Structures are given as structure tokens and as C-alpha cells.
Amino acid sequence: MSTGSTGLADGGEGAGCAICSTLKDKEYASQKYGWEENDTHLPAAAGQLALVRDFKPHSSRALQLRVCPECQTYYLYESDYEYLANGSEDDQTLTRLTADQAAQYLDPPASP
Numbered sequence: 806m807s808t809g810s811t812g813l814a815d816g817g818e819g820a821g822c823a824i825c826s827t828l829k830d831k832e833y834a835s836q837k838y839g840w841e842e843n844d845t846h847l848p849a850a851a852g853q854l855a856l857v858r859d860f861k862p863h864s865s866r867a868l869q870l871r872v873c874p875e876c877q878t879y880y881l882y883e884s885d886y887e888y889l890a891n892g893s894e895d896d897q898t899l900t901r902l903t904a905d906q907a908a909q910y911l912d913p914p915a916s917p
């Protein structure tokens with residue numbers, strides 16, 4: 806039993822983290838209507854990431870900043886939705902961000 810640990814990693818991105826260690830730097834998944842057997846899905850760990858900011862709350866194409874609750878590594882979650890005549894196609898991308906990249910999303914330069 807150890808006490809007093811903050812649980813923060815000492816500098817590796819996702820190193821030793823139960824959530825991040827199962828996620829690649831870039832994860833991609835897609836689902837196509839009528840081709841369910843070929844569907845792919847993001848790893849379950851992706852669902853454990855906490856939502857930090859939703860940049861397109863009213864769009865079917867998501868752009869979200871998410872963070873790992875264990876090691877505070879940031880990820881960018883994007884989804885796309887394509888309406889096709891014979892069905893639809895969804896895809897999701899999850900990209901691990903560096904601290905610098907995440908900072909740009911957290912504090913974007915002021916725009917007029």
C-alpha cells in the first residue's frame with residue numbers, strides 16, 4: 806500500500822498509463838452502413854478519455870479535445886459523417902497531442 810502518490814507520470818507520454826498504453830498515437834475507426842462485418846471501432850480505452858472541450862457541439866462532425874484522466878495526456882477526437890445514397894458512413898479519428906499542440910486548442914490565439 807503506497808500513499809501520497811499523485812498518479813502523475815514523470816514525463817513519458819502515456820508511458821505506464823493503463824489507458825494510454827492501449828492507444829496508439831493515432832487511432833482510426835469507421836463504420837459503413839450495410840458492411841457491418843467490416844466495421845472497426847476505437848479501443849475501449851478511448852471511451853475513458855474525459856471531454857475537455859467540444860468545438861462543434863451542434864455538428865454531426867465532432868471536434869473534441871479529450872484528456873486521459875490518469876496521466877493528463879491530451880487527445881484530439883474527430884468524427885466525420887457522410888450521407889450516402891445507399892446508407893451512411895461514419896468514421897472517427899483519435900490523435901494523441903503533445904502538450905504544445907493541446908495548448909493551442911486550450912488557448913487559441915485571439916481572432917478578430
Ligand SMILES: [Zn+2]
Binds near residue numbers: 823874878
Ligand atoms: Zn494516460
